[in-house]
Amino acid sequence: MIGYDAEPDAVRAALACVSAAGLQGVVHIEKRSLAEVEAPSGLTGLVVCNPPWGERLGNRRELESLYAALGRQLREHFVGWEAALLCGDTSLGRSLGLRARKRNVLHDGPIECQILRIDVHEPKPRPLGADGKPEPAPVRERSEGARSFANRLSKNKKKLRAWSKREGVSCYRLYEADIPEYNFAVDLYEAADTGLLHAHVQEYAPPDTVDEGDARRRRGEALAVIREDLGLTRERVHIKRRERQKGAKQYAKLDDSGNEFAVREGPARLWVNLDDYLDTGLFLDHRPVRAKLREAAAGKQVLNLFCYTASVSVHAALGRASSTTSVDLSRIYLEWAARNFALNGLACVGPEEDQGYRRSRPAHELIRDDALEWIREQGSRRWDLIFCDPPSFSNSKRMRGTLDVQRDHVEIIHRCAALLRPQGQLWFSTNLRKFKLDIEGLDGLVVEELSGTIPPDFARNKTIHRCWVITRRG
Structure with missing residues (x-):
């Protein structure tokens, strides 16, 4: 018997039960995420699972995604096995994408539940049409x-x-x-x-x-x-x-599938992950902004603040920027950024490597820090082009305070502008729908809204983001 759970506390409790029952060597318990569970090689048997029911744990969409992932794992790794799933909501059971051959109804206190008995078979191939290709699946009657x-x-x-x-x-x-x-x-x-x-x-x-x-x-x-x-x-x-996301939920991991793949955007190849996080690693509405910045970056030293997965930095590097510096608070996103650089054959340093460069600063560096605090500490360092796209709001535990882009944008813009070389540009962007730029508070700066940044696929949502090019007056 082999048992898995993704939660360390549950694994420890299960190991204690195995020990108390004297079943060491008979029952094996291990910490694994659902995406890591596979059938033992060459064996068939019974998979028993009691996933969350929705009465006490999880919201509806998270549970439907979990049940769909469970069904996918069974279809991909447990063909020939039988599955018995304890399910407190039959509509959640439909998300499995598997047909139960038998259902046993029982009650857990006031909660009616079912044991779904499922034989996991190879999916049946679709019949071939006259052209030799599989016929499309029949379309259900639609409302x-x-x-x-x-x-x-x-x-x-x-x-x-x-x-x-x-x-x-x-x-x-x-x-x-x-x-x-x-x-x-x-x-x-x-x-x-x-x-x-x-x-x-x-x-x-x-x-x-x-x-x-x-x-x-x-x-x-x-x-x-x-x-x-x-x-x-x-x-x-x-x-x-x-x-609406608040606090750590903005960046919380939704899954642990590790299913990422590369996509193309102009000359760039970038990693996306459609399952594990709320966002995918690539903001599609910013596609024209990245293209414009790539064209403007040649020969320039570029600073990317709140860089996320550094797709802007990759585009700048492919546009022959002399250097890029990318700053973000998230280790996960900076590691993602490093993979984006590597995917495009670009060497970078960071975020965890020693950044006290003894001889020369690398062409492309990733820095893990609170961007607001970091720009206050840069002394005499200057850049030709700064891209700043802060979140609308953040209260990350690693920040010294909170960030509210409406409240704080004047200070952020002034501090960024102070890091510009003569003739340098700050590109400031936000996706806060009701954002109002405080022009009066930006005395001494020249502000021009960047046009042509909303792509045709976002034409219905003209306020998905706004972007300004800001320079120092004189």
């Missing part, structure tokens, strides 16, 4: 709303097809809550190495006035349309629930 959603997806895809092909865009927003009842954002990502298409679906949390059952039905309809009309398997549709 009027689902048909409208499908028509809008088709219309948008046709509208964006010529543009994306002409511009070489392989990742773009297909749908942005065009129909209020289907309140989703749908982004398409094409893997650079395989050419496979993935859909990243973000459901905007409905108001309390919307019935949860109706929202769940529309969610199911939308996902079915996306899979069927875009020809995607379940594994290539990645869904998340978008809510």
Whole structure:
């Protein structure tokens, strides 16, 4: 018998139970995430699982994603096995994508639950059509709303097809809550190495006035349309629930799949992860900003503050910047940034390596620090081009205080401008929808809003971000 759990406390408790029962050597307990669980080589048997039910743990979308991941793991690694899953909500059981051959109903106190008995088989191949290719899966009967959603997806895809092909865009927003009842954002990502298409679906949390059952039905309809009309398997549709995030939740890990793949953006190749975090590692609406900055970066020393995964820095480096410096507080995102540099054949230093450079400063460096504190400590260092895209709000524990871009932007801009060389430029960007730039507070600076930064796939959302080019007067 082999047991796994992702939580260290649960593993310790299980080991204590095994010891108390005198079953050492018979029962093996190990800490593993769901994504790491595989069947022992050459064996078949029974998989028993008691995933969260939703009565006490997790919100609905997180649980649906968890059950979908569990079904995917069974299909990929446990073919020929039997699975017995204790499930407190039959609708969550549907997210597995597996059919139960038997259901046993029982009660845990007031909670009615079921044991789902599942035989895990190889997926049946689709019959071949006259052209020798697999026939498309049958399309379920659709409601009027689902048909409208499908028509809008088709219309948008046709509208964006010529543009994306002409511009070489392989990742773009297909749908942005065009129909209020289907309140989703749908982004398409094409893997650079395989050419496979993935859909990243973000459901905007409905108001309390919307019935949860109706929202769940529309969610199911939308996902079915996306899979069927875009020809995607379940594994290539990645869904998340978008809510207002506070504090550490802004950057909290949602999963531990490690499923990342490279995408192309102009001359750059960049890693994205559609499962493990709320954001994917690449802000698609900033695509034109990155392209413009790449063109402006030649021969310049570039500073990228609040750099996230440093896609801006990679573009600047590919645009022949003489150096880039990327600063962020997150170790995870800086390690991601280092992989982005490596993917493009660019050497960089940091974030954890010794940065007390003895001879010369490297061309591309990653620095883990509070960007606001770091810029206060730079003394005589100067840059030709600074890109600053702070979060709307942050109260990370590693910061000395909080950051509110509306409250703090005047100080941030002045401190960045002080680090510019003569004729240098600060590009300041924000995605705060109601942001108001305090022009009067920016005395001594020349401010010009950068035009042409909203791409066609975000045309419905003209306030997705704003960007200004700021220079010192005189």
